[in-house]
Amino acid sequence: EDQVTQSPEALRLQEGESSSLNCSYTVSGLRGLFWYRQDPGKGPEFLFTLYSAGEEKEKERLKATLTKKESFLHITAPKPEDSATYLCAVPVVGGRRALTFGSGTRLQVQP
Amino acid sequence: DGGITQSPKYLFRKEGQNVTLSCEQNLNHDAMYWYRQDPGQGLRLIYYSQIVNDFQKGDIAEGYSVSREKKESFPLTVTSAQKNPTAFYLCASTPGGGNQPQHFGDGTRLSIL
Numbered sequence: 001e002d003q004v005t006q007s008p009e010a011l012r013l014q015e016g017e018s019s020s021l022n023c024s025y026t027v028s029g030l031r032g033l034f035w036y037r038q039d040p041g042k043g044p045e046f047l048f049t050l051y052s053a054g055e056e057k058e059k060e061r062l063k064a065t066l067t068k069k070e071s072f073l074h075i076t077a078p079k080p081e082d083s084a085t086y087l088c089a090v091p092v093v094g095g096r097r098a099l100t101f102g103s104g105t106r107l108q109v110q111p
Numbered sequence: 112d113g114g115i116t117q118s119p120k121y122l123f124r125k126e127g128q129n130v131t132l133s134c135e136q137n138l139n140h141d142a143m144y145w146y147r148q149d150p151g152q153g154l155r156l157i158y159y160s161q162i163v164n165d166f167q168k169g170d171i172a173e174g175y176s177v178s179r180e181k182k183e184s185f186p187l188t189v190t191s192a193q194k195n196p197t198a199f200y201l202c203a204s205t206p207g208g209g210n211q212p213q214h215f216g217d218g219t220r221l222s223i224l
Contacts, residue, residue: 101155103151
């Protein structure tokens, strides 16, 4: 069974304090890994897609990386507006064209 | 602007009542999905549809029903058989491929009166 595990569950940072979020997966034949940002009371907003080990994507203060077993979302010099829940997801293997989501990391950046 | 519109934003259900959540997209996407999100948990798949007039059960379909009569619309009915319906419901769509990112609406929060 495909599994996606995110850690930590919650993370509190001071403004400017860099850190990383982890997403580990057990999927045979990975066909992509997606990162989303979700604000309270809103739907997830797509951030990145990673397809192969070694791939990196960047957007402002965020950088996503991928290995054969996990992905990291690095946050450099975060600002309070980066506070949100970050979700990762992988495509379900087999005929069902859907995503399996991790439970997310709640990030709070304090000024 | 293209996107996914969910309505209403908040919905209250009485005991024994069926309620329907609306999801409309103008992205011309073939595939649409319904997820349920509970506090502190990830998204769980309720139903999905890859094409008009066809839909499949997800992991937690019991107590829910859907229809897909038009490409743009994928309404979800929460029936009285769903004993724990209080949750945040999210609708998503994608052009069709299983390895493409999904685009989400802003959700409907359903509560029990």
